[in-house]
Amino acid sequence: MFCPNCGAKNAPDAVFCENCGTRLTPAATQQPTSQKIPTQPVTSNIPSRQMQTANKGPKKQPNKAMIGLIVALVVIIIGGGGYYFYHQKQVANNTAANTSSNETISASSSSAAPTRTALWSTSKTSDLSSFMSSWEDTMNQSYIGTYDGDTVDVDGITLPDDIKNDDYEGNITVDGDDVTLKWSPKADTDKEYQVVAASVYNHNDDGESKMIAYLYVFHNGEPDVLVCEETGSSAHDFTSSRNQQLQNGFKKIANESN
16 A cells, blocks of 8 residues: 555554554555545525524414404304393283283173274264254254253263263163163264263243253164153163154264264
8 A cells, every 4th residue: 555645665564654654544554446526515595494494483462352352253243142142031921911912801891891993973963963053943942962062961860971880870771671781983883872972952831841852872782762751860761762853863873974
């Protein structure tokens, strides 16, 4: 082998150079037939995890205001939904209660005073007033009537108030019988005698006070005019009037369409 220092030739197994004494390294003793290019570690362009972490910089803290807003929205949505369903339930319960109450009231009213098709009306009351005005001229009599908005006094019985308050009982009879009278401006009940109007004619005859009183009624749904001409008695007995002109006039008005 040759000394790398002085170039002197040495034995192949020499440790030191015979010329200059330089130590012959093992690498120098071996003469490779071909040189291999040492392989250098490939440096990756991708930074290491530590470098990536270092390059990221400080971690961003979550926005507290945004978190608070999101929480508030969630609470509002949940609370609003709960209130909505509670409100709907209350509305349903109230509707059911009102329906039940209305049905009870309707049933109670129906059992207390069943209603039917109205046989009388305000316009018919006005027509009766006109008819009676003409009939008074024919009879040469002057009547005070409820159809003119007046209160009628039948020898101590006030109409319509006494009939409305059931204070007529024992004072008014029909054909000698006690009857149940119902003051009914529309004649829409099932009562036997429904009174829609009353009138009275007070006059003197030879110095004696006399009275003629009329009740305009629907008897079992049929129009009829009841008359009483008694005086000085605690009871007033009415009967169906035999004056056909009066009866026909009232029936014509009663049978007209409302």
